Amino acid sequence: MKKEPVFQKRFEDLNCCVIVPTYNNAQSLGSFLADLKLYTNRIIIINDGSTDDTSEILKSHLELHHIEHLENKGKGMALKTGFRSAEDLSYDYAITIDSDGQHYPDDLDVFLTELESRQPGDPEVLLVGDRNMGRDGIPGKSSTGNRFSNFWFLVVTGIELHDTQSGYRLYPVQLINSLKLITWKFELEIEVLVKAAWRKTEVKNIPIKVLYQEGERVSHFRPFWDIVRIVLLYMWFVLVSFFYIHPRNKYQDFKNKGFKKFWKEDIIKSQEPPHKKAAAIALGIFVGISPFWGLHTLLVFTLAAVFKLNKVIAFLFSNISIPPFIPIIIYASFQFGSLLTGKGFDWDLKLQNFDTGTDVFMGLWQYIMGSMALAIVMAISLWIVFYFLFSIFNQKQVVKP
Structure with a gap:
């Protein structure tokens, strides 16, 4: 048999x-x-x-x-x-x-x-x-x-x-x-x-x-x-994935849970230590302010994967570059660029001042420099702020009966 x-x-x-x-x-x-x-x-x-x-x-x-x-x-x-x-x-x-x-x-x-x-x-x-x-x-x-x-x-x-x-x-x-x-x-x-x-x-x-x-x-x-x-x-x-799948999934999670529950479950209670959660926020802010318009979603998910940071947090904060904030980001970036080039703050900034190709090119270069500088400053500042906030929250969770 x-x-x-x-x-x-x-x-x-x-x-x-x-x-x-x-x-x-x-x-x-x-x-x-x-x-x-x-x-x-x-x-x-x-x-x-x-x-x-x-x-x-x-x-x-x-x-x-x-x-x-x-x-x-x-x-x-x-x-x-x-x-x-x-x-x-x-x-x-x-x-x-x-x-x-x-x-x-x-x-x-x-x-x-x-x-x-x-x-x-x-x-x-x-x-x-x-x-x-x-x-x-x-x-x-x-x-x-x-x-x-x-x-x-x-x-x-x-x-x-x-x-x-x-x-x-x-x-x-x-x-x-x-x-x-x-x-x-x-x-x-x-x-x-x-x-x-x-x-x-x-x-x-x-x-x-x-x-x-x-x-x-x-x-x-x-x-x-x-x-x-x-x-x-x-x-x-x-x-x-960057222009459809990831944004769709995060939006669906946000929509299904609502802001309060989404923030609590996906961000506050995520298992990452405080410095990594703060780093994800800093990364999102850095990418959102950076001058790489049209590539923010691609950059934030790629960099989050490279540095093994929370993609949800990074993507959420990269959306600082939404329409209401775009003029503010561009203006602040240009002012930072003016400061870096030794001109000081240009309080009399007007579009009429860009009347030649050279002026436009120099203005664009000034914006790019200022944008990167602003992105770095804001990322470092928010990392410090949120690191301490997450650390305090974690301590409260530990001592909570």
């Missing part, structure tokens, strides 16, 4: 499957599938137009669900085919795993355990295997690219991950199929992460093992073109 796969019952209880996209991995595919079948037979294989012996190898695994692309379409398209097939087969979750031999099938346990720990009412979850890219033995180009992706993922979503490029993941099938995905190669895995996070999905890393054997492993990642596509994708996400 044939023994049931080790995790079969757990896969059935969770209504989960495994999706394996493969392209010209005949060297590792046979042994990989033999290992994978020890844990479950709920496997969907997408042969993405392989030209090696992949098709012959798959004939030895006819009990698994096969899908053939007649020509190579890219990993992203293979994954989309797998997700659609998983939904057609009524699966709720799918774990994707690469067929090049770098992933260990016994790590399926990590994903299943995390999914089993979910409680009713918890948000939907998307799990990404964390390969510990900083350890010895990981190729430098892989760890560098991963750090780049991790940073920009943090910027556009506010979620910190240590590994955004691992192909070993658990996806909620219906959610993924509801996303409008426009990419078709390796960058689709990043597109899915970002768009799922924007849908309020809990995106998190879980630790996995990884085997790197550069001499034996077949990789279809093309460093130049695939990186170019990833960079362009993040550029688009930066624009969308």
Whole structure:
């Protein structure tokens, strides 16, 4: 009697499957599938137009669900085919795993355990295997690219991950199929992460093992073109997140809670220490006064991510540059610039004084200098004020019975 796969019952209880996209991995595919079948037979294989012996190898695994692309379409398209097939087969979750031999099938346990720990009412979850890219033995180009992706993922979503490029993941099938995905190669895995996070999905890393054997492993990642596509994708996400997603989310939070509750829950009672909350306010004020009009939202979220400051607080205070205050900010900046250039305060400032191109250029330079100086002075001053205010408030919270 044939023994049931080790995790079969757990896969059935969770209504989960495994999706394996493969392209010209005949060297590792046979042994990989033999290992994978020890844990479950709920496997969907997408042969993405392989030209090696992949098709012959798959004939030895006819009990698994096969899908053939007649020509190579890219990993992203293979994954989309797998997700659609998983939904057609009524699966709720799918774990994707690469067929090049770098992933260990016994790590399926990590994903299943995390999914089993979910409680009713918890948000939907998307799990990404964390390969510990900083350890010895990981190729430098892989760890560098991963750090780049991790940073920009943090910027556009506010979620910190240590590994955004691992192909070993658990996806909620219906959610993924509801996303409008426009990419078709390796960058689709990043597109899915970002768009799922924007849908309020809990995106998190879980630790996995990884085997790197550069001499034996077949990789279809093309460093130049695939990186170019990833960079362009993040550029688009930066624009969308800074000018739509982040402001929309903060406005919705503010609208739903009201000013008093929003201030109390999102600012006063945030877990950051006083100096970091004050720094977030200072950053918002600095950006809001700075002369980079049209880029304030982009700057405040980027700098908040770089310095690991509270994005809500920084964004809220960057809105000092709203229409009623704009004339005051420009006037004060120009006066600061006049002072810095040795002219003193120009109380007789009039537009008629700018009657030549040189006057306009010098006036603009004076404004830019003054704007930066005013931004720095106001940021430092408000950091001091709010640092003491938050410190006093925290002390009252501690001694409160």
